[in-house]
Each structure stands twice: as structure tokens, then as C-alpha cells.
Amino acid sequence: MHELGITQSLVEIAERAARDQGAQRVLTLTVEIGELAGVVPDAVMFCFEACSRGTLLEGSQLQIRHIPGLAHCAGCDTKVSIEPMTIACPVCGSFALERRQGEELRLLELEIE
């Protein structure tokens, strides 16, 4: 459940940014979570309600954008879709996969009032 700590930092970052702008409350947050980031989006959703209570984020809507996993395979020189537990290239079977996308874990934007 490291999602709890990650959600706490999400709330911390968002609240600081909102406060800096003199916001009274946050309406929505858009977060990017890559499929390879090792973070379960549903668990973040679950923690968010508890973590946002008593902050400017209370009652706000958390929108999660899922970023699919992509890697470059040095074996067959192709860009391939991968999942968190993929260890071999789905095309040629080589293990020389270099992750190119899917490890994102970022707060993108806030809608504030």
C-alpha cells in the first residue's frame, strides 16, 4: 500500500499549488499514472478521499489518465506494447527491452476556484 504515501504527496503538492494561487478550493485534479509505475490507480482513488479530507481538495474530483506501457526492443528494433510483468519482447522474445513510456506518476493540472 505505498499508494497511501503517494496519495499524501499528491494532496500536499496540489494543496500547496492551490494555496499559492489564493484558491478557496480545488474542483478537479488530473493525474497521470503509467501502467508500469507500480502504482494501482484504484488504490490511489481509494486513498484520495481519506487524504483530502480537511484540505482544499476535500470533495474534489480526481481524474486519472492511464498511460500505456511502451518499450523499444533492441532485439528486433521495434516499439512494442508491454505490461508491468512483461519481461520478454512479445514480437521476438528478446529480453533486451528498454522502457520508453508508462512509468509516469505526475500531477498534471488542477482546476481551482
Place this chain on the structure above:
Amino acid sequence: MCTDCGCAPAQHEHRHDSGSVRTLRIEEDLLAKNDRLAAANRAHFAAHGLLTLNLVSSPGSGKTTLLERTLTDLQKRIGFAVLEGDQQTSNDAEMTAATGVPAHQINTGAGCHLDAHMVGHGVEHFDLDKIDILLIENVGNLVCPAAFDLGEDAKVAVLSVTEGEDKPVKYPQMFRAASLMIINKIDLLPYLDFDMAKCRTYARQVNPDLEILELSCRSGEGLDAWYAWLENALAKKRPA
């Protein structure tokens, strides 16, 4: 007290001068704070010429015994300090301290991993100028600690032969993040169906650069190679 990490109570000012809805672009990494503190730890450790290792594994792989044995055998030549992470109890720190090496226990409570903030404060208990190698024994968990940089030079993943050879492919994130894998308790191999060759193959599939050592803290087999690995890693931190 803590000016680096801002853990002093936040000042809650409220401004009520805005009514309209606006969109703010943030683009901040959610692990940015941990990464920032980890970078500060790394710089702090480097300033003292410390080699720092983050030991990760499942519960019961033998990390604490490996530490005890290592400290007992090497402490005359190398200055150590140990940070122990567990949800609860100070048993591990007490065991480690019994070897005479400074040890401090961090209890994570509900937390499933150590983070850079805990480690930054944990080392305040040590005189870093008297230390060559800082060993951090993470919470026994092969999932969560993979995401949290502590400022270490390397992660060392400990896997015991009683766990099954497929751990590296079951928990690829951790074995990908590690620099060294220690296969522990090899004195038990005659009693188990553990397939060593398969384990090494799985580990290299996940992480082609992973170094692998086999050892037993009970029989002592393979410990010399581990000690040589430590001395070599320390020498790299302190070029002559």
C-alpha cells in the same frame, strides 16, 4: 528543526480573494519530494565518503542474519552503521547493536517501505565521519520499496532458496532496480527443489546487468565473495 525537508508544521494561511474557476498547470512528479530528499541524502553521504546500500527482500530471507554475520566478520576493518526498517519492534536493531555496531531502528507503523525522509532523519543518530558503510535494511517487502529512492548507492536484493527460483520474474520491478542479488541459505539446497540455474536465468532476463552471489550465513560458504564485493564497492566510492 528540520529546514531541509519542511517537516515542521505547515502554516495554514487562507486567502479568500478569488471566485472564478481557473486551471493550473502543475506537471509535478508525485515522487518529486522523495526524490529531492533522496538526492540530498546522496549528497550528504557522498560528502562523508560513505557507501550506502539498501537491502531489500521478502520477510524471512535472512537479511538480519546476513547483516549480523557481515558486521561480526568485518567491523574491525570497516566502520559500519545500520538503519533497520520494520513495521514494529526494535528487535532487529537490538540484534544488530549486539555486534557493537551503531544501529538505529525506524518503525514505519502502517507504512510498507522506508522513504528518503525517514532515512535522512535516521542517520542523525550516527557520527558519519566514523562510518565507511551505511547499511539500510528495508521493510521486508518486494513491492513497495522498489519505488522509493533512499539516496543509496545500490539496492541489494536478498533471496533465500526456500522462496522459490521464480521470485525475480514474480517481482520484476525490485530485481530490475537492484544492482546485486544475493541468493541466501544455500546450505539448504540439498533439501529443496530450488533450481539455481533457472533462478539466475530469470534474474538476468529481468535485469541483464544484475550481479549475483550465492552464499550461506550458516556455513559461511560464499561470504568471502560478498565481503570482496563490499570492499570493492567501497573502494570505488573512495578513489585513491
